[in-house]
Amino acid sequence: MNFNHWLSLVGLGIVGGMLFTPFTEGENSHPAKSTVPETRESALEQAMPAVDVRFAQDSDEVPDFQRHVGPLLGRLGCNGRSCHGSFQGQGGLQLSLFGYDFEKDHQALSADGTYRVDLEDPEGSLILTKPTDPEDHGGGQRFSDDSWQYRLIKNWISGGAEDLKSNVRLSELKVFPSDILSKPQQIDQLSVIAKWSDGTEEDVTPLSRFQSNNPQVASIDKNGEIIGGDRGDTHLIVFYDNEVVSVPVISSVNHSLPTPKMPFAKPTAIDHLVMDKLDRLGIQPSPTVGDLAFLRRVSLDIAGTLPSPAEIRAFLADNAVDKRARKIDELLETDAYAAWWTTFLGDMTGNSSRQLTNVAYEDMAAKGWYRWLHQRVKENVPYDEIVRGIVLSKSRTDGESLTEYSTRMSADYQDAKADRFADSPTMPYYWMRREFQTSDTLAISFAHSFLGVRIQCAQCHKHPFDQWTQDDFKQFARFFSGVSIKQPQRAVSGEKEELQAIYEKLEIDPTKVRGGNLRRQLSQKARQGEIVPFAELNVGPPRKSRDELKAEQESMKQAMEQKQTVADPDDEMMGGNADAKKEPPKNAKNKKKLTRAERRELQRKQQARRRAQQRRNRFYSDAILLGGSGVALSDFTDARVPAMNWLAHEENPYFAKAIVNRVWARYFGIGIVEPADDLNLANPPSNGPLLDYLADGFVENEYDLKWLHREIANSHIYQLSWETNPSNEHDRRNFSHALPRRLAAEVVYDAITMATSSDEKAATFQSQMDNRAIAIPGTVSQQNRRRGGNTMNFAMKLFGKSNRDSSCDCDRSAQTSLVQSVFMKNDRHIFEQIRHQDGWLENLTGGSESSQVARTQAKELARAKSKLKNQQKAFRKAKNKDNLKELNRLKRRMKMVESQIATIQQSISKGKREREQELKKDEVITEAWLRTVSRFPTEAELVRCRTYFENDPDKVNALTGVMWALINTKEFIVNH
């Protein structure tokens, strides 16, 4: 393994090195911060003055395309997506979206015959006449002909309109001030200084673009002038070249606060870090919550499960000081924790039933994926090891033959719980998803899953908020280009006969039976216990896509044609070519000396070389890691290896941060970086030191997920109330109070079951994950209809369980909707659950035994009633026929049945009365509260429920109403 390649990414310098600083130095620091603090004044003094000064009057200076003209076009908005940055271009001119493709933009501007740039008549160039003419330019007037912009562009054209002059690159972008303490109406100004690799520095403020992440707190205009707004904090973002720099702005909520005092008795590291920020903001945190609110919150967050009334009472009765910490430990040991956080990892890695239909048979792959993760979460395997098992996965174990592989997989298929698969060293399904079969989509998925970076923007254009260019993306995608799937009807070379033998034994001809039909037949055979072939992951050398090869061949052909014509001295047509004349005909001398046979031999050799070259050319020889260094891929048999080494290297700026931030977001409803899967330079963490602390601690503790859970859940900050005070009511980003969050789809569904089940059933439900929504392996529950699979899937869709389809954490929805409310109020599932025969309510009103009696009685009553109805019918018939004898007979029998009905009815209402009398109303009402909202009702709430109870003669119905109302409160469906 070549460590040099990936180690060299540390301290890379140039632009790639910039990547680390915004994250590792925290939000208060600035990438440009050097050891000796530089003031704005001294920096400006050293730097070349800005272009608006240099071109204020006529000047002889010839500006540079990359440093000046390109950025100016960006600043003027020319390359915006509704203008010339559109993929269709605008008015015939297309620039690279968001700039940065300097070469292409230069070509577009200087293309022959367009007169965009006219070297003969610079002032007649369209790039000067159009933007100065409000009539002729679709984009309106962008500057006047008496402006520095005009003179800058004019001088560039009259200087020859040259492309990039040299290899000088931007090495640092300094922004002053590096942070801002603002207040309403306060005016500040940002200055931007570019430092180039040749050592020159220039004030580029008029060529930079600015943006405020929250204009309500601080707005910034196009010249970098800042006006303070509301109290709070945000970041200002500066863009120049491909660099992105953020500047924190804080506008303290309350300047008159007394010297801040730590409000918590034994503050944790998290408490300190959050309080540091809150102190600077002048925000007082909310108080911590009581035991009951804590218990509900932490049970839902760690285990995705409501606490039972017994648990609540036990927790209250516990007087130990460390009972919260112990509860956290206890929850982390439950099966529910393992299930719920496996589901979290399933979201993150994209375990989607729909994407896996072709990988194995039925839901086997999704189940295997789930079980594999589950075993590791349960055993608390270090996170980096889990990821390694996914990233470097293989279908076959070392040395496994096709027959052995098929035998093993066929046996796994029989294993309904996929426990055997969970023991596999690696989990290959990640790479085998149906719609993730190009290196581009795999790169997007990899960056999303393990880096928390949305690189997809750069697939088509420069990332608008980050430094990634299309080239960065393409280079990164190379690492995944060797990954492909081998379908079960195909054999790799050397295994054809082995595969044939398997099919022969199955009596299936894969050349005749195809597609879905073949899959069905194979799955049927597998079910019968036969050995069938399976799809498998193929990891070959990183291979260029067909389109790329074609484009390469095309350009090679062109180059060759050119070379040939240049090299051929006999070509009269090229006689005018000065280069061709200068160049001596290289082969001319040799040609004469060679014999015919020698020539043929030479040609043969050349041809062989060319072919070998072509074969080699099908593969990539190198690739570049995101923001990192180049890697010689030929050093590795599996190109995923260097990507994995880079990923889990402790200096990787994303790997640890991405996971700790996501876990944090699950506990707080909002990430330290938010959206939690969008780590980019323009989206800095709201609390950089906090993110650093967690990420560093996570690495130091060997990627121990439970360490992370404990660290977060034991902090006072996690245990704050949602109730706000005047200083923190507008804060959503600094964790000064809890944010109410709608329960996740799976958790809502399970909470309804849990709240309505009998104590006995609830206990099983808490400990066994078989029928739990939080333990659905893929995206769709395979439970059959009888066990509620349909309703479960219906609810999952309604409440937005992640469909894990598009490499975005937003595949899971926490939105509320009309149909959700309709479901909670009026779906038969809710009524069935409240009145379920194994439910709490049925149990309460006499237990299963007497409800058995009640059911029998109800049946008897129904039978008697229908009997009576038939008799009445017969009676009417007989009456019509005047059959007196029959009429009398029927009258007698009807009387008998009527009295029978009366008896049954009497005994039913007696039983009901008896059962209802047993109901101690305050007790059951309290129980209903504990079951749903995990707390005791207040006196007023109790009184209200009591009245409701008393006003309904049917007590069971009354209690049903109370349960219905409680399940429909916001308090039930929200974690708070």
Next chain:
Amino acid sequence: MARHQQCDGMTRRDAIRVGMIGSAAGLSISQFSQLAQAGAINERASGKAAIFVELVGGPSHLDTFDLKPQGPSEIRGPFAAIKTNVPGVEICEHLPQLAKSADKFAILRGVSHSLGAHPLGQRFVFTGNRPTPSLEYPSLGSVAAHELKSDQDIPGYVAIPKENAGPGHLGVRYAPLATNATPRAGQPFGVRGIALSGGLTLEEISKRQGLLRELDTKFNAIKEGDDLISGLDQFSQQAFDMITSKRTRLAFDIRRESAAYQQLFGEDEFSQSCLLATRLVESGVRFVTVTLGGWDTHSDNFTKLKDNLLPKLDAGLSGLFVGLEEKGLLDSTTVYVTGEFGRTPKINTRSAEGGRDHYPRCMFMMMGGGGIKGGQVLGESDEKAAGPKHEGFKPEDVAASFFHSLGIDHQKEFQTNIGRPVHIVRDGTVIPDLFA
């Protein structure tokens, strides 16, 4: 939340606010609706509601609305073309009712795309946007639910029995109320969640709602400031209004239509779904998706069409157009009928009588009502119905036109939940000839 400024000066936060009713601090829901109304919807458009018919599986264009009676035998098939009530327009002989109402709709021929797998084709045609792995586009209905305002006590978007594309990046809030079942002739039709279930009476649920209102006070202090809390309150009330609304209940009860009206439709479930769709639109639902599946006729294409699919399609669609007209709703309701692709001109020989396979390069679509000029055929396929004869239409063009008929600007931009700006229809132009 990062607020990324877009080039039009709109921040991501603004867009999300406009996108989600009830998510703004400070502005009331109704103010928001007004804002949304004022911005996007062209009130002068004829279409106020829409019925979208998904022919799932990919119907054969050659055996329905794009016959080639003069074509070579290996593509022609056994069906004859018949005249319609529009001179010069001919359709399949097994669609006699539609032939009599051909003046009410336009037929688009030579619509063409390149995605020949069911899920991809469906996601393309049923959203109007070519699918990409990094973004899920919302279905036509979810876009309409987002753009068109509907009354509080009636669902804005209903799917019978479900839609095939999904709300995509707009999120579950804009998913349809799915009936999950299809109505049967003369039988009561209960929709999950709509009809009061569990023996609940109006009185009982009102009583319970009263109790709920008094118990549900925990978050009153932050009611105004928190999007989630205010959203839950709003939807809770709306759900109650809808469940208890007589109008909504009656809207789903197809038995209330007169016998004469019911006779406009067939007795099959698709026809009954069409009947329900007209009734829902009449009651104030703004968008209804109706599905008729089974068009994936790889084998025995002609028997399946003749005996099963075409009679249903004929009865359902003709009922839909005539019924809407009878209710005076045809001018204000756009009907759009399409599958995910066409089928191969060449008849395969895998089954006794042959079938046709997936074929996105050439397909038909239909549109009528809502200001669409009926009684015309737009576009043309080549001699073998193997591709558009001239330039042809793209699914995006038809989707853009469909939104145009509803007054929705298809070039309007949404912010996706990752802050990416996307047009409603990324890459289409309105077909002017469709409109009267």
